[in-house]
Amino acid sequence: MRPPSLLCLLVPLLLLALGLSLGWALGDGLKGYSGERLAEVALELVPESGATHPVTSVLLNFRGYDTLLELAVLLTALLGIWSLGPAAPPYPPPGLVLASLVGWVVPLLIITGGYLLWVGAYAPGGAFQAGAMLGAAGVTLTLAGHPTGGLPAEPWQRLLAALGTLVFLLMGLGLMALGSGFLIYPKGIAKWLILIIEATATLSIGVTLIAAFLGGRPMSLRNRSR
Amino acid sequence: MNLFLFCFDLLLSLTLLALAVAALSSRDPRRGVILFITFGLLLALVWARLRAPDLALTEAAIGAGLTGALMLGAARRAAPRFDSEDSR
Structure with missing residues (x-):
């Protein structure tokens, strides 16, 4: 049984949109915030952990x-x-x-x-x-x-x-x-x-x-x- | 970065992508699982190249080794439904 062709088109489009929004979120997270990063705070506290x-x-x-x-x-x-x-x-x-x-x-x-x-x-x-x-x-x-x-x-x-x-x-x-x-x-x-x-x-x-x-x-x- | 390492990384990435496509598009479950295990071992190399030895260790032990064993077991159970002559 073949799935309907609309679904075949819709799924890649939705996946593409999801990928693009995830990429945007990553880029935004990497450059959008200029304050102190969590990694540095955590590294400083490692000796106490x-x-x-x-x-x-x-x-x-x-x-x-x-x-x-x-x-x-x-x-x-x-x-x-x-x-x-x-x-x-x-x-x-x-x-x-x-x-x-x-x-x-x-x-x-x-x-x-x-x-x-x-x-x-x-x-x-x-x-x-x-x-x-x-x-x-x-x-x-x-x-x-x-x-x-x-x-x-x-x-x-x-x-x-x-x-x-x-x-x-x-x-x-x-x-x-x-x-x-x-x-x-x-x-x-x-x-x-x-x-x-x-x-x-x-x-x-x-x-x-x-x-x-x-x-x-x-x-x-x-x-x-x- | 020197040229040799760059070529190595490029080759590694391309092989990884090819293995992913091959594992996903394989019709025989057992073959797909074996390709997936190979994929996991190469992915462990990638983590090692990215200087994440923890992830490399976990990927090799759990991602490739035990998940592979679990999926081989699942493929063995599912195999008679796909084709009967290649069950073991």
């Missing part, structure tokens, strides 16, 4: 609310995937070469994830990259025939997937209750708060990515009715 790497301090401190919402988006995506149906049947068991390769690669990926998490405080790295490494370890295990990609039983999966968002949110609310404001870290302990949030976020991101690759609700080992 609890992380010496600018990107980490923006993601976890100055813009922490946004990162919290990103974690919530991942969690919501996982809920969507789990609601679609059971996971795909596991891959066939690996041959000798693949099995021994997996035995080498998976521990290396987990160690790399831990390194990226720790190094994120002062160099490129951080929770999302570290979580992606954990996810890659799980994907490798899944491809090698592990039925759950190294994930624990379903109740633990739920807890781990929600942990990042939960800890982040509780941290924000706790700081609010202490009178500091939502996700406004006190200067002395900001580094440790950020580290706790990043560590739990890494676990959650890793578990979410593995569960997303499995592509469905985890199959319980006990007899489930459907």
